[in-house]
Amino acid sequence: MAVKTLAGVSIDLNDEGYMTDAGQWTKEVAAAIATEEGIELTDKHYELIDFIRNKVASGDTLTIRGIGKSGVVNAKEFYQLFPGAPLKKATKISGVPKPTSCI
C-alpha cells in the first residue's frame, strides 16, 4: 500500500500500482498513470476506459475477448492502444482492480 501524488491529488495504490479507492479516479489521474506506463491517452482510450469502468461496476469479468466484442475496439486495436500487456495496463489506468481472468 502506497500513497502517490498524481495530477495534483494523492492516490492510494496497492503494491502493484493499482488504485484501491475507485472514488479517487479522474480523467487527469488516468492520464498521469498512462504517462507512467508510456501511453498518451486519446479519445479512443477514454471511450474504452469508460467501457471498462462500467463493466467492472456491473460486476462483470474482464477478458480480452469481451473487450474485443465491446463495439469500441477489436482485440487487435486493443493491443495497439495498450501495447505489451493490454488488460493489465488498461485496468490500471481505468482505476479498477487487476483482472483475475486467464483469458
Next chain:
Amino acid sequence: MEKEEKVPLKKILLICSKASIEDVYAALVMGNGAVMEGIETKLFFTFFGLDAITKKTMNKLHTATTGNPGMRMPGGLPFPTMLGGLPGVEAGVSAMMRSQMEKLDIPPTDEFLELITAGGGEIYACKLAMDMFKLTLDDLHEEVKDVITVGDLYEMCDGPGTQIVFT
C-alpha cells in the same frame, strides 16, 4: 555468495501434438495468456495437434470418453468406460464440454487463434506431420503463419529468457 539475476520470460514456444480439447486448450490458454502479458509467443502444432488448426476439424474437437480416468458423469458420479464406447457418447460429451467452455467466455478454437494473432502471437504447423496427413496450407486456418521444419523452429528459439513447453 553471488547474487543470481532473474531473467524474466521473454519468449515462449508452445508445442501441441494432440487433438483432444484439453490438450489443445492447454496450449491455447497458455499461449493467449503469454500474449496478454506481452511475452513473444509462438505455437507449433504437430501430429494430431494439427486438428486444432485444420479448418475442417478445429471447431469439432473431442475429449476422450474411454481411457480417460478423469471422466465423470454430470454430478460427479463415475463414468463407466463401456458407456464411453457407445456410438455418439464421445461426440455428445465433447459438445457439452465445448458449450460449458463457451459459458466461461472461452472462445472456440478459430476465434482463439485470432485472439492470439491479434496480440502478435504466431501459429505454425509442422511440415513432417503435414506431409504425413497429406495436408496443405490451404487446409489450415488463415491465422497459421507458415509450415515449418524442426530446424526452423529451433532457430526461432534464440535469445535469453526463452522457454519451450510441450503440452
